[in-house]
Amino acid sequence: MSPLRLLGVALVLLAASGCSRLEPWVKPYERENIADPIMAWDGNPIASSYMQHMYESREGARGASGASGGGCGCN
Amino acid sequence: MQLIRRIALLFLLPLTALAGVLPDDRADLMYHSYDGGGVTIDGPSLLVRKKFAEKYAVSASYYVDMVSSASIDVITTASPYDEERTQYGAGFEYLRGKVTYAATFSNSSENDYNADTASVSISQDMFGDLTTVALYFTRGWDDVTRRGDATFADTVDRRLYGVTVSQVATKNLILGLSFETITEEGFLNNPYRQVRFVDPDAALGYAYEAERYPRTRTGNALALRARWYLPYRAALQADYRFYSDTWDINASTAEVAYTHPLDDEWTFDVHYRFYTQNTAEFYSDLFPREDFQNFLARDKELAAMQSHSLGFGVAYEFKPARFEFLGKAAINLKYDRIRFEYDDFRDLRTAGVAPGTEPLYQFDADVIRLLFSGWF
Amino acid sequence: MNGIRRLPVVALLAAFVAFAWPAVATDGSPPAPEFKLANRAGGEVSLSGLKGQIVMINFWASWCGPCRQEFPALDQIYRKYKPMGFTIVAINVESEKADAERFLGKTPVSFPILFDPDNKVSSNYGVSAMPTTFLVDRQGKLRWQHRAYKPGDEAKYIEQIRAMLREKS
Numbered sequence: 001m002s003p004l005r006l007l008g009v010a011l012v013l014l015a016a017s018g019c020s021r022l023e024p025w026v027k028p029y030e031r032e033n034i035a036d037p038i039m040a041w042d043g044n045p046i047a048s049s050y051m052q053h054m055y056e057s058r059e060g061a062r063g064a065s066g067a068s069g070g071g072c073g074c075n
Numbered sequence: 076m077q078l079i080r081r082i083a084l085l086f087l088l089p090l091t092a093l094a095g096v097l098p099d100d101r102a103d104l105m106y107h108s109y110d111g112g113g114v115t116i117d118g119p120s121l122l123v124r125k126k127f128a129e130k131y132a133v134s135a136s137y138y139v140d141m142v143s144s145a146s147i148d149v150i151t152t153a154s155p156y157d158e159e160r161t162q163y164g165a166g167f168e169y170l171r172g173k174v175t176y177a178a179t180f181s182n183s184s185e186n187d188y189n190a191d192t193a194s195v196s197i198s199q200d201m202f203g204d205l206t207t208v209a210l211y212f213t214r215g216w217d218d219v220t221r222r223g224d225a226t227f228a229d230t231v232d233r234r235l236y237g238v239t240v241s242q243v244a245t246k247n248l249i250l251g252l253s254f255e256t257i258t259e260e261g262f263l264n265n266p267y268r269q270v271r272f273v274d275p276d277a278a279l280g281y282a283y284e285a286e287r288y289p290r291t292r293t294g295n296a297l298a299l300r301a302r303w304y305l306p307y308r309a310a311l312q313a314d315y316r317f318y319s320d321t322w323d324i325n326a327s328t329a330e331v332a333y334t335h336p337l338d339d340e341w342t343f344d345v346h347y348r349f350y351t352q353n354t355a356e357f358y359s360d361l362f363p364r365e366d367f368q369n370f371l372a373r374d375k376e377l378a379a380m381q382s383h384s385l386g387f388g389v390a391y392e393f394k395p396a397r398f399e400f401l402g403k404a405a406i407n408l409k410y411d412r413i414r415f416e417y418d419d420f421r422d423l424r425t426a427g428v429a430p431g432t433e434p435l436y437q438f439d440a441d442v443i444r445l446l447f448s449g450w451f
Numbered sequence: 452m453n454g455i456r457r458l459p460v461v462a463l464l465a466a467f468v469a470f471a472w473p474a475v476a477t478d479g480s481p482p483a484p485e486f487k488l489a490n491r492a493g494g495e496v497s498l499s500g501l502k503g504q505i506v507m508i509n510f511w512a513s514w515c516g517p518c519r520q521e522f523p524a525l526d527q528i529y530r531k532y533k534p535m536g537f538t539i540v541a542i543n544v545e546s547e548k549a550d551a552e553r554f555l556g557k558t559p560v561s562f563p564i565l566f567d568p569d570n571k572v573s574s575n576y577g578v579s580a581m582p583t584t585f586l587v588d589r590q591g592k593l594r595w596q597h598r599a600y601k602p603g604d605e606a607k608y609i610e611q612i613r614a615m616l617r618e619k620s
Contacts, residue, residue, distance in 0.1 A: 031246070036304065038342065046122045057376075058376060
């Protein structure tokens, strides 16, 4: 595994494990700002995937351009 | 002329953004336009998604690139051409508790390139919905042919593994981390493109031969991002991505973006993006002689380069009077101006200079997106 | 080498346990924490003042999609069961009233709306999802907790309300 790959996996494990003993420090009823539509990582997937495609056609680097999560945390 | 092969990532279904809730039904129709470096590409893009019983969602997409190319490679080694690329996609999502399972498939075709892409993903909200983790895998199968040469056919196999983590850090800050690794095997270059080498006997002082690429390439990308809620109701985002691959390309991307809403109807945004990369291991603008080494490339995409982008966007949201079934609609206009600068790719349109002393190439591009969205 | 390679995948999959959000019955039921909050219609409402009725406490916010979705169903339940000694108090958890007022202007409901802007009551009730609905019996005991809302959940609310209505006071 390349070092970069190993780092990636390690960070994911860190995020996914060992969190059950901590209490969520932002309560569900405190997510007003996080739930605001302007805080969405990607409000227009059709436009951002086009830009990603446009850059990847002209630059050597690819990948890791998107994100998901945040939001209202409901349900 | 081949177009983009990395469409694996183009229509990867947007993963669930709200914890335990599928995104709202919406339809987007976008007109996209790129004009730069002698190339114009424009066309429509359509994306529709609909959910059922708050558990399932389906989506469909249609995208066309209408290309008119007189790029620097084309005008120095070939002649301008027109071409069209069409892409169809479909996706399915299933939400169970806090986990969303998704699968997408897309096909892209043009007269000398056909690409099929399939991807699957799992996304879960955890830890009081503060953390969202998504894992995804994309597989691509490309068929490459060459116009005017019925004997040429080859393939590309692509595998992409990715993970993204999104973390609510405070009441006003979300952090994100993405990691992707992409491996490609097969015919990774362009059957029309050529490299040049010093040839004292040639009229121009240099001559051309076909490019030769390795048949594998593996790249890793790691991105960090942060988005802040500003107290007067605005958002500021910063992104950084590092990329490294087996062709010795290392690249950094940095971007800042600011979003400012006005009332409930207007939203303005502005962003700046900077990109820099170094040269691929087997790239050269001018090789010293013919058949100089095993692998030869003169694709400016593999050159040492930077790009600077400045972009603006304005959006207007409204309740449409005519279409009753739409709860909400929006019009979005986005414009980006991008400058591409190359440190070791030269502008061969300049005649009468010694080979290797032509001015370094650079060009500006205008990218426009006009988007109509409806939520139903 | 293969074992080590597989470890991250296994660890990740282990971390990905999908869990349901069931209704939790609080047997040996504790008393519902007392509160006194401002009423949108004026005045104040305290939980102790509602003793003798079956009370549904719904924690909601205008920015929460499922909360907004739930309101029409709650309104129906309120109208039907109010004559039988039932009430709903919908506690809004937003720090400012403007967005809630705007939502209620478009989606009016008949049950009382209370405001908990500093989230003291939300914290006392240990609200861990949006929306959260509690059912309190006539003796002021906390009987049921529903975290999250999906269309169809109101059937469970109705079942539990009817069961509590049948109980002796």
